[in-house]
Amino acid sequence: MALCSKCSTLVLVDLWNNDVVFHENLQALVQSAEQGCAFCRLCWTRIQQDCAPADVQLCLAALSLGSQISDVAIYITGELHPVGLVPNEPSQLYVSCGKMPGKVGDLTTNGLFTRLHIFAEPGSPATVLFGERYITVDRNPNLHVDHTRQWLEFCRKHHNVCNYASHPEARRMPTRVIDVGDPDSKTCSRLVLTKDLKNKAEKYISLSYCWGVGVQHAVELRDHNLADLLICLPEKNLTKTHQEAIQLTRELGIRYLWIDSLCIIQDNLGDWESESKRMASVYGGAELTIIAGRAADSREGFVANNYASRKDVPQPVPLMCGPNPLTGEGDLGHLYVCIPRSKAIGPVTSRGWCFQEAIFSTRAILFCEEQLSFRCRMLARWEDGRTAVDGNDASFHLGGPRPGSKPEVLRRWYAMLSDFTSRELTEPNDIFASITSIAQLVHSVVKCRYLAGLWEDDMPRGLMWKARIQLYAGRHPPLTKPKASGRRKGEPKGDEVKRAPSWSWASVQGPVAWIATARREPRYLDEHNICVRPRHEDCWAPLEDWGEPDRLYMPALELHLWGRPVEVRCAAMTVAEYVKSLPEVATTNWGPKHRVYGVLLETLVILPNDNVPNGNTAVAGVGYFDFPDDAKPTRLWCLQLVKAEGLLLTRDVDEKFRRVGWFLVESNGYPEGASEVAVDLV
Template sequence: MALTLCSKCSTLSFHDLFNDDVVFHPDLNSLVQSAKKCESCNLWWTQVQRGCSKEDIAACQAKKLPAHATKSSDNGDFNIYLRGEWHPAGTASVPDQIWLSCGVLVSAAGHDASTKLQTHVAVFADPATPAGALFAGRYSTSSHNPEYHATFAKMTLAACRKGHGVCNQACPPGARQMPTRVIDVGDQTLPASKRVTRIVLTKDLKQPQPYTALSYCWGRGTQAMLSDKNFADFLKFLPESKLSKTHIEAIDLTRLLGIRYLWIDALCIIQGNQKDWESESKRMASVYGNAELTIIAGRSADSGLGFLTNNYLTTKKHPKPVPMKAGPHLHTGEGPDLGTVYLTIQRGKSVGPVDTRGWCFQEALLSNRSLIFGEDQVSYQCRLHTRYEDGCVDIDTSKREQSLTFLNPGTKPEVLRRWYQMLVSFTPRALTEPHDIFACIVSVALITHGVLKARHLAGLWECDMPRGLLWKSRWSYTSRKHFLPIEKPLASPFTKRPGETPGKPVIRAPSWSWAHVTGQVFWDTNPRIESKWIDPQNNCIRPRDPKGLWTAGKVVGNPDVLYMPSLELQIFGRAVEVRCTNVVKKTGLRPEGIMLESMKPAPSAKPAPALATSGTAKPTYIALGYFDFPSDPRPANIWCLLVVTHEGLLLTRDGKGKFHRVGWFAVQDGKQFEGVKETAVDLV
């Protein structure tokens, strides 16, 4: 079916737009009317609605000044202007694009508020075309260049191998360690009919070989899995017809890349074998860190659906890309027409469902190189940059800074800071089996331990216990609009653990550990205020053990301990019993809090004066408290344990004299803690 374009769109070229501002329509209403018949105008109108506020659109349609605009915009001009923006390949964090502006030239307005309305669409070209040599952006969906992901993967991986010293140094081919088992996808020199797919033991290989690793969501589509029962058979032959679609596509992609071996957890860890599962779970840093490439099936929520095909247009319900003349060379204006470029709604950088899963977090963090099949497009991420299908290149060092596998992990304060920042990103992720909480990050913990040389106690480091104990619910501490409240971990729907009921709360960590809850928690990691945590004069608790150990008994504290549902801290500190009084309503970013008043006057306080007959004495509040689970019934008794000079833990005491965390507090009147005798606190 022939494309329908208006007279203006059919004559536009990117060369014209790149060299000058062009009047596209006399006003926004003209664009809206043209969008009913012209597919290019329809794409622009869709983008205007997508990228501009309803109020600004309505004002421009009524030819009135939008509320955000400055007085300089009140010039009576409501023309719609276009201007192209082009970047040499690999130099910009935005794609080649065309800007639309209302009421002022794009070149004059830029991103300033003097324009009444502004938005943009992306520009891309097909590979192996004259325009493709100039424009870096590509577009691969089920209906447009569906096989481009293979070309993109080969190109970016080859460039990284050749020119990225930091990536090659992080995983030298000669020093590569392979996983215990991998999938042999077959000798590529043989015809497909003669290739045999099977599981191999890497100890039987003469020397380490390059391999890919898969990171994906299992969902309900995972079919054939390695087990003790089929182990011997899979060493001879792995029937691809019985594998899930995601597994099959990962095998096919590995072959296309010219790599012979592939690691997939379901097929390389013996499922149902607890000993093998625990052993292999501790090796994830090696598995993903040494992989030649990690394939991240980000856009797929179920392994039965596959991940190679991008259904961006159908899932997002956006107009199809529309062609446009490229024109001659942009700078010289000479030479033949470069052919066709395309306009499209700008695609996002979201990875997809994989970004919500706990197990996939560590896999991405530990990978040296990753090919990410995101929701809208494919991207390649290494330690130097992230390159997107649409031509964007993010020179972002955050991956190197966050990854504790980088060649120089840094000082102890830096590693601790990264640990807390890592947990802020990890804790919102979902786990089907809640008890996997420590297994999901065991490799990161092992790497962290290599620098800190401290005991790992249920997710906290013994060398930094005061700060570690003061985790906070992100939802309760900051804007509730953007975060979810923390909850109690619920037993897996498939649980077979004694005493657990599917969907009912379970205990997977002591009350003082962040792993006791599910949902996003955070710590103060701002280097400018870090001194308040590391300065011993600010710490108000200490271990009872003369050797400086915070626990009693035979607790090893190794970071590879995968289960730690209970652990007692033995502390000396100042604890004050309090009562809840009035609720402080949320102001600014602070949510509702509970004012806490000491049950007894501070020992150093003077006796209260006699009450006047006309009123009562004003209470003295010791702290403003925040409960971890505000909807739960309030405990029968509440204590404030001062951890640092300005913050502490809300505790409750059980019938055995043990304390349990129920929240945290900010000090309101530090004098109330003066003179309080240090006492023993057993925190469980």
Template sequence: MAPVLCSKCSTLRFYDLFNDDLVFHPDISSLVQSARKCEACNLWWTQLQRSSTKEDIAACLAKKLPSAAPKSSNNGDFKIYLRGECHPANTASVTDQIWLSCGVLVSAVGHDAPTKLQTNLAVFADPATPAGALFAGRYSTAAHHPEYHATFAKNTLAACRKGHDVCNKARPPGARQMPTRVIDVGDPTLPAAKRVTRIVLTKDLKQPQPYTALSYCWGTGTQAMLNDKNFADFTNVLPEAKLSKAHTEALDLTRLLGIRYVWIDALCIIQGNQKDWESESKRMASVYGNAELTIIAGRSADSGRGFLTNNYLATKKLPNPVPLKVGPHPHTGEGPDLGTVYLAIQRNKAVGPVDMRGWCFQEALLSNRALVFGEDQVFYQCRHHTRYEDGCVDLDVSKREQSLTSVNPGTKAEVLRRWYQMLISFTPRALTEPHDIFACVVSVALVTHGVLKARYLAGLWECDMPRGLLWKSRWSYVSSRHFQPIQKPLAAPFTKRKGEIPGKPVVRAPSWSWAHVTGQVFWDTNPRIESKWIDPKNVFVRPRDSKGLWTTQPGVGNPDALYMPALELQLFGKVVEVRCTNVLKKKTPLTPEGTMMESIKPAPSAKLPPSAKPAPAPSGPAKPSYIALGYFDFPSDPKPANIWCLLVVAHEGLLLTRDGKGKFHRVGWFAVQDAKQFETVKETAVDLV
């Protein structure tokens, strides 16, 4: 059914909007009135409400100057203007779009002519139409070209294979390795009715073959899974009717791409077989790094619901796109009428629920090429660029190429910096099984170890222990308004581990490891101040072992370790017993609340020479001398019975508590307030667990 349009919208042409500003409505009130019947005006009114404050809209409705508008705004003009923007080069970082401005010509909006209200709508065209040759944006939803994702995937993958040297060199065909097992989606030369889907052992294939890999959320919908009992049956026939919807969609998409094999964890790792799970978990760098394409089911939180269909309009209760006539070529004004394009509310570039799952983080990072079924749209990302369904192309590959999985990971200093940056992004993600924390980054740890050649100790690198130890809750370092406090890991609902109770706190790492907590942790990775972590004059902790080992515990340090619940560090350092005072450093928008710490046994005064006279005693009550400003990892917990400050570097250290066996446990971190109190403290042995 054709949309209902007002007389203005039914005659608009993009050509007229591209070449000049056009008066759309005399004021906001006129737009609102028209939006009650016209679907195009309703689209504009919806977008305006999404991008502007209620106060500013109310001011313009009353023809008053909004609070956001500078006094230099044209107070008497409240007309609604439109102007189009088109990027025929197909390499723009923004969509083809139409801008709306209140009170100022769109072409004049800027520092000298600020608008009262401004917003925009995206423009897209159908494929294989005259307009489609000019406008890069496409649109694929349940109601509009629902199968376009396959065409988009084929075209972007083919272009990448043909023209992206950096992507091809990252995984040269001669070096391709396949996973232990893959799913054969059927011989493409046979009729569909005669094709057999089954699990195959790749060692039985004559040579490595291209395959896709699926990255997705299991949720509660994962049905048939590979196990020891059905292994033989699944190698004969894989019953597609019993698979999760996400699994069958991945199989179908793989067939559409002309690829015969696909890897899906639930069907290619023997579930319930701990030995196989541990072996395969360490192979993720190879599994995703060597895949021809990773299919990321970003928009789906449950494999039972699938991911191919895009229902974001209904989910977000947004109006449908509306048609707009194009007219002749907007840049030249020549040629025939290009037909019709569509106006739509701008789509976001968010991945969706998958972006908050711990396992999926490593999978995306390790992939060379990925087709992402995002929250609002599909996009293709590789080492060369990211291309979105809405026509945007992000050519900034610096983040990708400066990652730990780039072709050239960099120097040791750069790799360490990238390791911390990776953890800052990884730690906010959720894990159903808390003990998977190290398994989720094991492949990245193996890549990092290839450069550092250092021991891996519960998520920290022995060659950079002072900095590694000083992780902080992002909440305690920046602002509680934008970040959540870290928490204690909780046992999985289905846990069968001895001594664990579902939903209750568990220990999965030593207290000094970032993996001891759940939630976003932070390190300062500014390269300009890295010297403070490595300058011997600035570092106040050192290993007790004569060979420079931070722990002499046997059998530790392997980067492929999947479980490290306990590990003791033996070191020398300056520790001072302190007490919490009632004095709090009040939080600001940029700094949360901290607790001032006062030493229980102040450092002794330096001895004066015989000839020197002691300074006169100050009059009045003595002012307290605070040694540190402390931030507890779990501020809502009761304060420990004893608290110690371990100076790590000149300006920061760890808050510790001591157990009955003399072992120290981390409980937080502190910023030095009075460095002189540490000067006369003698170095002592510290056992940190």
């Protein structure tokens, strides 16, 4: 690999915490890159990827700008993070125009600044100090096995919290598992019934993966082939992801593996319903979960990392390391410098069923888009050397031994749903089944009824779900109506599916969100701020057979409450026009996003002690329709849930209310004299 005269003499030890002039200016670096120097080309590629074009152009023109830029040199600074420190960052090189800043958060004088990562090849002298690795199809393609073993053993040795879930006394094996066979005797893998095992607390691995759109595996467990698969599993006919999961399980020295399509009887509704309720146990009791993150289709496989084959990824470049910087002795040989790799997991994060699988997995090895990762209850680790203590998202903690207090668990529930609702389900009717294990765990803490995805003790907040596109100014896709997959009898593909009552977040498809921070949640908990109440002694729904968290289907359920619905209509004036018409002294919190997505609502003024309209109109608030492209209802009501906001409703011919959106109250125009009436919400 060709290097220019400057790069061929670079010694990385000389760069640690030291600003070293690399090139006299950016033009010189670019010229060297164009002449074929691999390291200069790596630096120039990264600068173009990571720096603002305006900053790059400024530095390229620096010589003609004279005194406007005082320091035009290109510097390299090294940062060493020895292996074994937790938390940790990769050892890296900083490339900048002008000297590196003196403290974290400072910027270089000229704004041009980027970084490169460093790794050592396995078996080289540098591995005593550098733990970062690079595993691709062209470099160390089998290193994932050793890496997984090391991370797994470290967790087993040091993390009592993680060991608790996988302890034989706590482990409950799934109904069926795959015996991957003894590699020494080359026995055939086969399906086994765990009730027939002598030791019913054997270690096993679980698999979380994307099936793939429209994929039906060549081999799946069915009623008619159960007896055959108990004798032998035809591995050569399995999809590549299944084959690789079996092979990795063998290489890790674990005998049993759980894969959904091979361990749950397909097209057997009774078995599916029974097993789908046990996902917390299946994934929580596994010694390790394999998360095939980078594969969108089970036919692709997940082990091979083709990241470095992309045209936008330059090859790692070897540079001399020099002596051990901690001792000043020896020669550590060569280190490699590369483009930083993303921590993105991949297509598996877009699938609904995979969400709870990740949450309940005590330990997981993740085959991510660009690198390998390991996650447990205590640590998150990456192949490039990054390590985070307790670095998992809030929803992950729900699956641990101490999920938290009731307020904390409810906040995590809403945070979790914000992620979950952005994911896709092949079968839309699986909406509740795919999170039933999480609901069961939350129920064990909140101790109240589970009503179509909402918790009865927190109904005012639960009912106030909102499309994230409306909350965050368009950074998310709009809501759509769930459409049938065509797999269920009587549901033609593409027809709308009613899978939940209109007031439930599960009635729509797409990302929704709640206000669920500790600072803002009192608005939904303070009884003086709440404007509705249940009609049945703290019970919002009258049906006694509802409320269990393991219920898989909840297409219809009425809420019975007392409230003060006010009839409104969509105003001809836009929100922006209304805000502009206000006197300068008037204030409103309706910013740009409200003016883009909101619809001005007006009502006939209701006098304080008289429900007879006086003929004048007033602005009631700004409304947000769940499906703004649909025709607006001819009959429309606002129902305050709390003083600042509430639901936008229409009314059926049977006089029952149905959600069509939500609204924010205009305090100066919203009528306060409406009578409290019985509201049936469907």
